[in-house]
Amino acid sequence: MRRATRERLEAWMSVMGTRWQGTTALLFCGMGFLSAACSALSGLDDFEIGSGAGAGSVTGTAGSGPGGQGGAGASGGNGGVVVSSGGEGGNGGHGPCQPGTTRSCYTGPTGTEGVGVCRVGVSTCTDERTWGECEGEITPSPELIFNDLDDDCGGTTLVDGDLLVRYLINEAATGLGAGQLFDSASNPMNLALDTGGAALFFTEPSPGQRGLRWPTRATNAMAWAHLTGGKIQQRLGSQKAATLEFVLDVDGTDANMTLFFIGTDALDFSADRLSVRFNELEEPRLYVNGSMVGQLPINMNTTGRSVLQIAIDTTQETASNRRRFYLDGILQEAKGTPPARDTMFDLASSVVFLLGNAGQGLRSPEATLHYAAIYTRALSSLELRNNATALLANDDAP
Numbered sequence: 001m002r003r004a005t006r007e008r009l010e011a012w013m014s015v016m017g018t019r020w021q022g023t024t025a026l027l028f029c030g031m032g033f034l035s036a037a038c039s040a041l042s043g044l045d046d047f048e049i050g051s052g053a054g055a056g057s058v059t060g061t062a063g064s065g066p067g068g069q070g071g072a073g074a075s076g077g078n079g080g081v082v083v084s085s086g087g088e089g090g091n092g093g094h095g096p097c098q099p100g101t102t103r104s105c106y107t108g109p110t111g112t113e114g115v116g117v118c119r120v121g122v123s124t125c126t127d128e129r130t131w132g133e134c135e136g137e138i139t140p141s142p143e144l145i146f147n148d149l150d151d152d153c154g155g156t157t158l159v160d161g162d163l164l165v166r167y168l169i170n171e172a173a174t175g176l177g178a179g180q181l182f183d184s185a186s187n188p189m190n191l192a193l194d195t196g197g198a199a200l201f202f203t204e205p206s207p208g209q210r211g212l213r214w215p216t217r218a219t220n221a222m223a224w225a226h227l228t229g230g231k232i233q234q235r236l237g238s239q240k241a242a243t244l245e246f247v248l249d250v251d252g253t254d255a256n257m258t259l260f261f262i263g264t265d266a267l268d269f270s271a272d273r274l275s276v277r278f279n280e281l282e283e284p285r286l287y288v289n290g291s292m293v294g295q296l297p298i299n300m301n302t303t304g305r306s307v308l309q310i311a312i313d314t315t316q317e318t319a320s321n322r323r324r325f326y327l328d329g330i331l332q333e334a335k336g337t338p339p340a341r342d343t344m345f346d347l348a349s350s351v352v353f354l355l356g357n358a359g360q361g362l363r364s365p366e367a368t369l370h371y372a373a374i375y376t377r378a379l380s381s382l383e384l385r386n387n388a389t390a391l392l393a394n395d396d397a398p
């Protein structure tokens, strides 16, 4: 590659009637032409250019790219002699190295090293002056193992990949605490607390089980945020799959009392685009684009603190698989007509996201919400069971 570049440049210069000379070439480079070729020339003879090397120049610094920074500060000399001093290549690069030397390395996604089970490894410089395999590293693996370890290295023993929002609801043991719910997913969307006249407060019935308590039914207390342009609209809008995950303890609901609401009008529960609300039998129902598409035929007033998970994937051929309801990690037979195949979440005009509800008739349930999360895909049964096991043990720091 390097040879070919040089040959091409020599041929071009020959055509131009110019004898190849380093100085000329470097001046030429200094004019900013053919920067990639110049970068290659600046590394003549002594150095391999990193696979991610970018533009260089006679006075410039090394190219940077996916291969990290491979320094190549160059000074021109007569007769085409180019003296370069190269820096050490970054992670993933193939810059020059001193045979036998070692460095730490990591090939997993940025930000996962040192998190959970993930560890950096060691790479040794080979006789060919390139960095060898990264030995001993541990990179993320699917979070499927019921082992109390963070296998996918996202910070919890839960599935951390494809997470959209996660509210651990551990901000305080009592009272109102920070006054908001913090989203622990990336690019956080925190929720403001509207107490609806003090009808909302933090509680901690047991260690590791902090939650937000609605002490009476039919209030307008809620945690909420504007959606417009935010990550929920961006990553869930027009998609066909998601997982909704809650830890909750329901004490009383009336028809249409709302646990979870994404919709166009906070004051109207029927303006929902994606929501979970209860029927008069205290059974949770899933609504997509304003239609009821699934119902868990279990009175949640009888189940105590529970993990409720709803996995949605409208691409599934089998209708019942387009929404799966799980209670404490166990798949349940659901009622209601599943969504039509390939239904997409219509969030184009959605404006608010609520936990609890300020809607018609003041429709927050009497309940404690310990945890809420959204994923951007339908988690597998194994993943849901893994999460439920962890959340039942601790919904504050799973």
Ligand SMILES: [Ca+2]
Binding pocket: 143, 144, 145, 146, 147, 148, 149, 150, 151, 157
């Ligand atoms: Ca694990």
Ligand SMILES: [Ca+2]
Binding pocket: 143, 149, 150, 151, 152, 153, 154, 155, 156, 157, 158, 159, 160
């Ligand atoms: Ca994890």
Ligand SMILES: [Ca+2]
Binding pocket: 168, 169, 170, 208, 209, 210, 211, 370, 371, 395, 396
């Ligand atoms: Ca909690």
